[in-house]
Amino acid sequence: MESLIRWQVLIAFSGIVLVGAFLFSYALGRTTVLVPAEGGVYTEGVAGVPQHLNPLLVAYNQVDQDLAALIFNGLTRLNAQGEAEPDLASSWTAAPDGLTYLFRLRQDVRWADGERFDADDVLFTVQLLQAPDSPAPPDLAALWRTIQADKIDPYTVRFRLEQPFPAFLDYTSIGVLPRHILQGVPIQELPTHRFNTYPVGTGPFMVAEISTRHARLVPNPRHFARKQPYLEAIELYFYPSYEYLPTAYEQGDILGLSYVPPYLFPEITRFHELNLYSARTSGFYLVYLNLQDDERSSFFQDVRVRKALLYGLDRQLLIDQALHGQGIVADGPIRAWSWAYAPDVPPMPYDLVRAEQLLDEARWIDNDGDGVRDKKGKALRFTLTCSEDPDHIALAQALAQQWAALEVAVEVEILGGRLAERLRTHDFQAALAEVVISGDPDPYPMWDQTQIEQGQNYGGWDNNEASRLLAEARRTMDREERKALYADFQRIFAEELPALILADAVYTYAVDASVRQVQLAPLMTPADRFRTVADWYMNTRRVIVAEKTRRFGGLGFSP
CATH class of the missing domain: 3.40.190.10 (Periplasmic binding protein-like II)
Structure with a gap:
């Protein structure tokens, strides 16, 4: 009997070992x-x-x-390279002459309330943009008023332009509105309508x-x-x-923090569980120079002075000190990541000796020994205007400090919301600004002659050849031809230097780990x-x- 028990124990133990081995092997x-x-x-x-x-x-x-x-959603959306890609539109085709676009819409889209999305919603949105009292931004409304929109079928829309406009696709990224909800609402009531609080989208x-x-x-x-x-x-x-x-x-x-301005970096970096994500944006910092102010800043009309001011800037040091590293040194009016950028245009790196030589050649010399260059009794002195943004103030002050090494006297003027008005009316000598150009790289609004009074050519740069190139590039649908036109424009810009391009902006986003x-x-x-x-x-x-x-x-x- 005792022998039988020992055998039973041995069999049970062996079974346990086998099961354990199986489970271990399975694991x-x-x-x-x-x-x-x-x-x-x-x-x-x-x-x-x-x-x-x-x-x-x-x-x-x-x-x-x-x-x-x-x-x-819009018909299109802009990707990381600023190019349009399908969104509510599944595809589109453009006529060779650039005057007609045919958009085919997705057929699987519903509004959040369950209603179907179709071409009627697109035409309704366009009609709101085209209305005489449209609440949309004036430049956006003005463009759409020149475009004829037609419904071909429930999921096909045709747009006809008065003249070729390669950047047109950028303007199709605006969000589409639901016709079944907003139809019949007086356009003047749109800003106060309940839809603004509880919108219905796709x-x-x-x-x-x-x-x-x-x-x-x-x-x-x-x-x-x-x-x-x-x-x-x-x-x-x-x-x-x-x-x-x-x-x-x-x-x-x-x-998470939607944005970490450079001036907050010292405070943010103490949070070890906060991950920082940085990426370049379509914005850049520049200094507008008033080229049409004969009384206060006629010295800006001398290209040697303009180039000396740029050669005299250590822009990487500006970025490191004033922007806590949140920027990328930039050269020229078109961003370096754009297909339109001309890499063969020589940059203007920091060169204090060259800056001093240019000022000497222009006869701006410190004749009276007061530490400021002068010419015929007039000092090389100007006011640099900026917004009340802390980063803009820090950058403006750093600019003034570096220019002081050139014996150029700069006083920083800090404005609140009045900066835009001062720029529009050309009431400044030099102005620090942060500009955003999204999507198509077309710089026409900033530098064409026609934009001195009605656009963003705040410095008043009046160059016939540059304007001709910009206007032609706006009418040319072939990208390679546009690229060649923009390359010529960038060469003229580098020669004339109507403004001082400082740095591409960097956007930093903070999110908990x-x-x-x-x-x-x-x-x-x-x-x-x-x-x-x-x-x-x-x-x-x-x-x-x-x-x-x-x-x-x-x-x-x-x-």
Whole structure:
């Protein structure tokens, strides 16, 4: 009997060993990994408050632009290179003469309320843009008034232009509005309509609640994208300015900061759980020089003085000190990442000796020994005007300091909201500005002769050949021909140097480490930071990873 018990124990023990060995072998072949899971609320602090959640009305408010980017779609959208790609339109074709565009619309799109999207919505939006009292920005409305829009069938729209305009596709990225909701609303009531608070769009998110304190957006279950966002919701919290955001993060009120201005970098870098994402933007810093002020700043009319001012700037040092490294040294009026950029145009690097030589050649010499160059009793002295933005102030002061080494006296003038008016009326000597050119690289609005009084040619550069090249490039549909025209324009710009191009702007976004898979590609607008939001996640779940098999040659997953 005792022998029988020993055999039973031995058999049981052997069974346990065999089962254990099997489980161990199974575990070696199968393990678990974490993968993204649905859920989690991403909270972000932004500076400002929403006013009009209507794509036609968002141009002057960044918070409105942020929200509209999540709620609406245009026929097209601009990618990281500033080129149009399909959005509500599945495709389009352009006639060889550039006068006719045929857009084919997606047929799987519904508005967030369930109604179908079609060509009637597109034509309705265009009609609002074309209306005499359109609330859209004047330049946008003016362009669309020159375009004839026709419905070919429920999912095909034709646009006819009066003259070729290669940048036309940029203007098709504006969000489309729902005809079935806004038809019949007097156009003058659009800015105050309830739609501005609870809009209905076709985008990946929709408004669940909104107040003067925050907005909660939830995924749109009817969005045409195959992939729904992992996040349960996005909540934007509104603050008076960016200075409030670090404290809000420290107190646990938000997980992200919509933008980290350079002046906040010293404070932000102390948060070790805050990931910083930086990317170049379509904006750049420059100094406008008033070339038409004969009384106060006639010295700017001498190209040797203009070039000396640029040669006398260590722009990398400006970026490092005034902008905490958040910039990229720039040369010329077209961004270096653009297809229109001419890399063979010689740059003008920091060269203090060359700067001094140019001023000496122009007979600007410190004759009276007061530390400021002068000529015929007139000092080389001017006022540099800037906005009240802390980064602009720091940059302006750094410019003045570097020019002092050239014996050029500069006084910094800080303006509030009056800077735009002073630029428009040419009431300045030199002005520091940050300019954004999204999408097509066409620099016509900034440098053509016709734009001195009605555009952004604030310095009054009046060059016949440069204007001819810009006008011709606007009418040419062939990209290679446009590229050649813009290359010639950039050479003239470098020779004349009507303004001082300083640096490309860099956008920095801060998000807590608990939010994963955040990516920041080059931005056309700050709202583009949400371009990959469908991939962001906060929650995870475990799945079993099957052993690499001969059948699949890779990893198999089972929940």
